[in-house]
Amino acid sequence: MNQDYLEELFSKIDITLPAPEREPERQYYFMKKLRSGIKELSERIGHTPAYHVETFGCQMNAKDSEKLSGIMSAIGFIEATGEKSADFVIYNTCTVRENANLKVYGRVGFLGNLKKKNPNMLIALCGCMMQEEHVVEKIRTSYGFVDLVFGTHNLYMFAELLYECLNRKDRKPLVRVLAASDKIVENLPSEQKFSFKAGVNISYGCNNFCTYCIVPYVRGREKSRRPDEIVAEVKRLVNNGVKEVMLLGQNVNSYGNDFRKSSDIPEECKKDFPELLKMVSEVPGLMRIRFMTPHPKDLSDKLIEEIANNPKVCKHVHLPMQSGSSRILQKMNRHYTKEDYLDLVKKIKDKIPGAALTTDIIVGFPGETEEDFEDTLDVVRQAVFSSAYTFQYSKRTGTPAASYPDQVPENVVSERFDRLLALIHETSEKLADKAVGSTVDVLVEEINESKDTLTGRMDNNMLVHFKGENRLLGCIVKVKLEECKGFYYTGSVLNLD
Ligand code: SAH
Ligand code: SF4
Ligand code: F3S
Numbered sequence: 001m002n003q004d005y006l007e008e009l010f011s012k013i014d015i016t017l018p019a020p021e022r023e024p025e026r027q028y029y030f031m032k033k034l035r036s037g038i039k040e041l042s043e044r045i046g047h048t049p050a051y052h053v054e055t056f057g058c059q060m061n062a063k064d065s066e067k068l069s070g071i072m073s074a075i076g077f078i079e080a081t082g083e084k085s086a087d088f089v090i091y092n093t094c095t096v097r098e099n100a101n102l103k104v105y106g107r108v109g110f111l112g113n114l115k116k117k118n119p120n121m122l123i124a125l126c127g128c129m130m131q132e133e134h135v136v137e138k139i140r141t142s143y144g145f146v147d148l149v150f151g152t153h154n155l156y157m158f159a160e161l162l163y164e165c166l167n168r169k170d171r172k173p174l175v176r177v178l179a180a181s182d183k184i185v186e187n188l189p190s191e192q193k194f195s196f197k198a199g200v201n202i203s204y205g206c207n208n209f210c211t212y213c214i215v216p217y218v219r220g221r222e223k224s225r226r227p228d229e230i231v232a233e234v235k236r237l238v239n240n241g242v243k244e245v246m247l248l249g250q251n252v253n254s255y256g257n258d259f260r261k262s263s264d265i266p267e268e269c270k271k272d273f274p275e276l277l278k279m280v281s282e283v284p285g286l287m288r289i290r291f292m293t294p295h296p297k298d299l300s301d302k303l304i305e306e307i308a309n310n311p312k313v314c315k316h317v318h319l320p321m322q323s324g325s326s327r328i329l330q331k332m333n334r335h336y337t338k339e340d341y342l343d344l345v346k347k348i349k350d351k352i353p354g355a356a357l358t359t360d361i362i363v364g365f366p367g368e369t370e371e372d373f374e375d376t377l378d379v380v381r382q383a384v385f386s387s388a389y390t391f392q393y394s395k396r397t398g399t400p401a402a403s404y405p406d407q408v409p410e411n412v413v414s415e416r417f418d419r420l421l422a423l424i425h426e427t428s429e430k431l432a433d434k435a436v437g438s439t440v441d442v443l444v445e446e447i448n449e450s451k452d453t454l455t456g457r458m459d460n461n462m463l464v465h466f467k468g469e470n471r472l473l474g475c476i477v478k479v480k481l482e483e484c485k486g487f488y489y490t491g492s493v494l495n496l497d
Contacts, residue, residue: 030163031159057096058094062199064092067190083111087118093125101129122147125146149173149177150176197246202230210332212365219250273291277306278306287312322362326375387424432489440459440478442479443456464490466493
């Protein structure tokens with residue numbers, strides 16, 4: 001968020017008055033209150049207080065972290081280089097798989113040791129894990145040194161919660177987790193990780209209830225953001241130098257479904273996802289649009305047309321298949337069969353020439369037989385993905401699949417997992433090799449100081465390393481692909497001006 005804009009906003013707030021009820025005004029009021037205490041805090045600790053926010057989850061989790069960082073900066077903290085030099089550490093957690101969860105506990109234990117050396121350190125935990133009652137219970141009993149715990153539904157209240165936490169009477173964790181919320185509060189400060197690309201939430205939550213997945217329980221029911229507000233955010237981002245946006249939702253295809261029943265939304269705002277893509281692409285100065293994640297069950301022809309015909313939309317579809325077995329897909333509650341999925345892949349490849357496809361696959365869902373797994377391998381062979389995220393099935397408490405009796409033994413899962421990985425490597429490397437010699441547009445995302453090279457991301461999401469000047473960071477340049485190194489290329493830049 002623009003600093004001058006923020007200063008002007010703060011100058012209009014009178015913190016001697018009671019807190020306003022409206023959001024986000026209420027949160028700016030608490031930010032200003034926190035801000036007024038920073039000078040005294042700096043004097044007490046002998047330096048400007050520093051924060052560290054760590055993201056453990058998906059792009060949506062990362063976007064939430066940017067909001068937390070935005071608020072920390074707005075109240076006068078600076079960013080620390082890591083936990084060790086931070087006065088305030090915030091862990092934005094994920095619980096989609098058991099190992100995401102275990103990682104957080106390990107790291108919180110480590111924070112406990114840091115806090116023994118620096119008792120003034122503040123620790124906050126938030127994000128999806130905190131929506132689970134057994135997690136909060138464990139924090140209260142085993143990690144009592146944590147200062148603040150909040151969930152996904154009240155992240156927007158971070159400033160207010162922090163204020164309450166700093167003014168609490170005891171040193172016990174302040175726990176503020178809401179079971180649900182139908183509110184969307186936007187227009188709070190946000191600090192982007194990259195100046196040239198940004199995620200933009202288009203919907204929150206999920207209504208699909210895939211039987212293995214915890215997300216609907218920890219993120220709540222699907223709520224779409226109004227299209228005019230999304231476009232306004234994209235315009236603001238582009239004015240501040242953003243070239244590429246990633247539209248974020250658990251199932252972007254169902255964007256706007258909730259508008260249909262609502263009388264609060266003006267008729268002209270009742271858009272579906274392909275229409276939203278079009279509206280966003282009309283923002284002048286925006287160069288690239290990505291989106292995540294479409295669900296195969298309702299990926300419409302209208303969307304395929306829009307991707308094919310809209311030059312700003314990247315020709316990349318991330319289409320999570322989860323399993324290639326129709327029997328398992330049904331048990332997963334995915335609402336499509338192996339054949340439906342393959343038909344969709346064919347349609348995408350026919351209508352969007354050169355489109356890159358990527359996917360998510362779960363190995364070892366309860367009841368998965370060798371034959372079911374062979375179906376997954378078969379789809380991988382036929383669909384030819386540019387890359388795939390592969391996961392071993394992880395039992396999530398509270399989901400239907402967690403209580404299915406026929407859990408697959410760990411050794412079988414890991415053996416299948418290795419076979420799947422090998423096949424994906426083989427098929428995607430072959431595909432990647434074919435692009436060598438072509439010239440592609442890349443967004444320069446990184447400067448690799450040590451090797452004097454730049455890293456750019458192609459339209460299809462793959463990376464390419466090439467020699468180039470630092471000033472190209474954040475620009476879209478043409479690169480000739482010279483060699484394929486498996487999951488990335490090396491190349492040379494064509495237009496230097
Ligand atoms: N909304 C997105 C994905 C969200 S979670 C979608 O529907 O595609 C990201 C990925 O994590 C999922 O696609 C799935 O492959 C994986 N995943 C979710 N729950 C899991 C579980 N219990 N065990 C293993 N992988 C899981
Ligand atoms: Fe989870 Fe399925 Fe929703 Fe994706 S669509 S978040 S996998 S329940
Ligand atoms: Fe994302 Fe993990 Fe939550 S994948 S929605 S941060 S459970």
